[in-house]
Amino acid sequence: MPQDILNVKQYLREFTVETACSIEEIWKTVEDQKNDHNFKILKISANTVDDVIRLMTEKIFYDTYNAATHWFIIVISIIMGPVELNVENVLSHGTYFDRTKPIIIQWQSMKSLDTLIYFRNAGEIHFCLVDLNDKELLTEEELTSQDDFDFPLVLKALQSNLGGSFNGNLLDITVDVKQEFDTWRLIDYVARSGDSLTLRFLMLFPWDLNERNEDGRKVLEIATEYASAQTVAALLNLPMSVTPETEVLLTNEQVQLLLPIEDINTDTPLTIAVEKGRTDTLTFLINCGIDINCRKKTISGQHITLTELAWNKQRYDNMLALLKADASYPTENSIRELEEHGNAAIALKEFIKDIVSFHRALHEGNTEKVKSFIKGHPRLKKAHDLNNQSALMTALEARQYELFTLLQSKGYTMAEHEDLFSSYEMLSSQQKEDLKVAKLKYFKKQDNTHILFLLSKSKLHIGQTPKEVNQDCFAIIKDLFEQLDEIPYLSTIMKVLEYSESLEINFYFKNEIVNDFKAKITSDYKAGRLHIEVKDSYDTIYRLTHEFICLAIQNVYRNELMPYYSFDNRSENQFKEITNITVNVKREFDTWRLIHCAARSGDFLTLRFLMLFPWNLNERNEDGRKVLEIATEYASPQTVAALLNLPMSATPETQVLLTTEQMQLLLPVGDINTDTPLTIAINCGIDINSRKKTVSGQHTCTILTELAWNKQRFDNMLALLKRMHPIQGKIVFAN
Structure with a gap:
């Protein structure tokens, strides 16, 4: 039969000891691969044995080995001389290596072709030397009659051409992964004996773990019935440091090797571990995240749980392991039956x-x-x-x-x-x-958990002009979220979104595709997918507000973006009444229009609602007043902010950059001696050195300070002085 050679290219890394260089300078290439699951063999080339001994006693060397997940073989090639080893001296250096991991060390002289192979199983203290001088060959009958398939026995079998070949050099071994001895393959016997070191060595060759031997058994089924967690870990190519308590995340391929197939009533590694295996092996599989609530299909077509399997086989130790991992109880059980079944039943x-x-x-x-x-x-x-x-x-x-x-x-x-x-x-x-x-x-939530959640669901899409893009895009997004969070009802909406089943917020920064953004990229509220183009702050906040509200409505009501449940006819009718509201923006009541009354009362919520309609803010009522003049005289900054369509989070301390149109609504007109909003209240960002034309035609300098002084508005004047505004004219202090 054809035999497979060891895949040196995949598993072997090489290192040459150079006396002219320090190990730190050249060792990094090895150290960087310590977590590579394909790095299993290190070949070291050196002039003398002493060079290798010095290397192996370096802390950086054995620290790397001890931290490596899969490296367990060291092949040493001595170039200049024979392998003249002081055995006790060499073995003493083995104390540096982690005893919880198996290890194989081969010493070989390129000059004399002398070879020494030492090995140590996990948990053992002393190294053992493989006897390579024993030339007596094994027979197949002698091989299959063995109970302990350890590393020397497997090498002896290969040396006898049973299942492969071995000429004294580990790197030249060949293995026949198909050959069977009395219905079992070599790897099956090793799995039954539970020798994880030998099994890891054999796994350097391409065995098919899904293949059954002539006896109808898979190697993982044999391992889970007879062997330990380390044996199963070796077959699954898991790190060597695993214990029954180790938590490991398995790949889909590894899970499929262990889980039962729903439509087949044959045993699988997991069900065998439950019914026949060692408790530590089952515990290890549980800690690997195996679904312990899966079911096995019986011959009669029923599906039974793992705990029922353990109960039926009176494997109370394994049943306890499953229950401690939150498995469900068997549908039928009696605690009284446990009294006569030993320590496991008592536990x-x-x-x-x-x-x-x-x-x-x-x-x-x-x-x-x-x-x-x-x-x-x-x-x-x-x-x-x-x-x-x-x-x-x-x-x-x-x-x-x-x-x-x-x-x-x-x-x-x-x-x-x-x-x-x-x-x-x-x-x-x-x-x-x-x-x-x-x-x-x-559950005393942090105040900003909803912001952190929304940040975690945000994705960046940056275009072709990185110089124009703020590198800290997430800081910009976080700032946008924080601005929205200052608005009470939007903060509530953001907290609602924190419980979204699915959410993805895509932010587009200076992206070329935004030219036809609305046509090509639209939000999918049902899927929880939002698309936000980042332009200026106001536009982006408006877009976020709109998208968050729509998504929250969809998440809560799931009724095609309607803010009521599909079966709630009363709410539907009320909503239609609200959306059918019309407003006459010209009608006046005793010289004032509706919006003027709202501005004087300072009800900025009502004012924001009225601003949904097309009022002309430059138009004066019959009383000669503009709505902004009324608001700045009687109301709060929030009221003015509502009229200017500024963020709802505005406070007296808020610094806002106004547009040209907003400026024109507030600044005085030079040739007109009427009051303007600027002459009535202080607003941030306005040119406070602008002038007001008086009745006499004179222009005052720094109008706010003189106006405040003349009107004895010392509170407003103090606010101006704190901003270091110049004052023209004399100030007379009282005695």
Whole structure:
């Protein structure tokens, strides 16, 4: 049969010891690959043994080895002389290497062709020397009769041309991945014996883990039945440092090697581990994130859970491991049956008693017992009772709202078959209020979590002109969000969006595609996908406001952007009445129009609503007043901001850059001696050195200071002086 050679190109890295250079200068190429899952062999070339010894005693060398995830073979090539090793001296340097990892070291002289191979299994202290001088060959019968398929035995088998070939050099080994010995392949025997070092060495060759031997077994099925977590990790090409408690994220390919196939009733590695395997192996698979609620299809066509498999096989140790990982209980079980089944059954029974006591404490509102259970079982997040009801549901049904929120704060969740929303809707108004009050005790949100959430859902699209783009684009976006957050009702909307099922906010900075932005890129509110073109601050804030409101309406009502539920006819009619409002912008009431009255009252919310209609702000009423003059005389900055269409977050301290049109609404006209808004109140950003023409035709300098002085508005004058405005004329101080 054809044999496969070791894939040196994939797994081997080379390093040459140069006495003229320090190791730090040339070692980085090796150190940078310590987390590469393909880096498994390092070949070191050196002139003498002493050169290698000096290298291997360098801290940077063994630190790299100990931190490496998959490197476990060192092949040393001595160029100038024989491998004259003081064995005790060489082995003493092995204390530098992490004992939790397996290791193989081959020493070879290029001059004399002498070879020494040392190895040490994980957890062992001393190195062992492979006897390469034993030339007696193994027979197939002798091979298959062995119980312990360790590294020397496999090398001996290969040396005997059983399953491959070995001529004394590890890099020249060949392996036949198809050859079987009494229905099993070489890798199957090693997997059964649980030798992770030998298994990692054999995995340097291209075995098909999905292939079954003549006995109908896959190698992973054999490993999960007989061997340890380290053996399974070796087959899955996981890091060597794994333990049963190690949490590892498996790839989809690795998961498919372990999970059962729904339509096939054959065993799989996972179901075998549950029914027959070691508990530490099952625990390791659980910690790898395997779905413990998956089901096995039986011959009769039924689908049974993993806990039912363990229960039926009386594997109470494995059942306990599953329950501690939040698996559901078997549909039929009796605690009394556990009394006669040894230590595993006793441990399972004690765990179940703890669970029953925990749910009783939830019913009774015993906070101390609940906290004690949570502390003692930190991994449980559902903690099913014997009826597979979650602890969270038990607390909710018992109306123990503080315990309910305590569990939520610890990460507890509902069981898969439970519906939190439906259970919440069944509560009365008072019960909902009680739950809300209880949640405040455990969920005191940071004020800006909704902003951080929206930032996390934001994506940048920067065009072809990076010099024109502010490099800190996310800082710009964060500032936009913070400006919106200062507006109370928009802050509420942003907090609603924090609970969006799906959200993606795309920001386009100076992008060439924005020329026909609205035509080609439109927001998809149902999918939660928004597109925002970043122009000037006002335009972007307006766009964000519009998009956030639309998305919030869609998220809440799911009714084609209508702010009412599809079945709520009353709200629909009220909404239509509001949207049918018309306003006569010319009609006056006792010389004042509607907008003038709103401006004098200072109701900026009403004023913003009225500004949805086309008022002419330069037009005077029958009383000769403009609306901005009224607002600046009687009302607040928010009222003026509403008329100027400025952000709703405006305060007296707000600095705003006005447009030319807004300036013209506020500045005095030089040739007219009437008052203007500027002469009545202080506004940031206005040219306060502008002049007002008096009745006598004179122009005053710095009109605000003199006007304030003449009108004895010392409060306004003080504000001007604090801004270091010049004063013309004499100021007489009282005695």
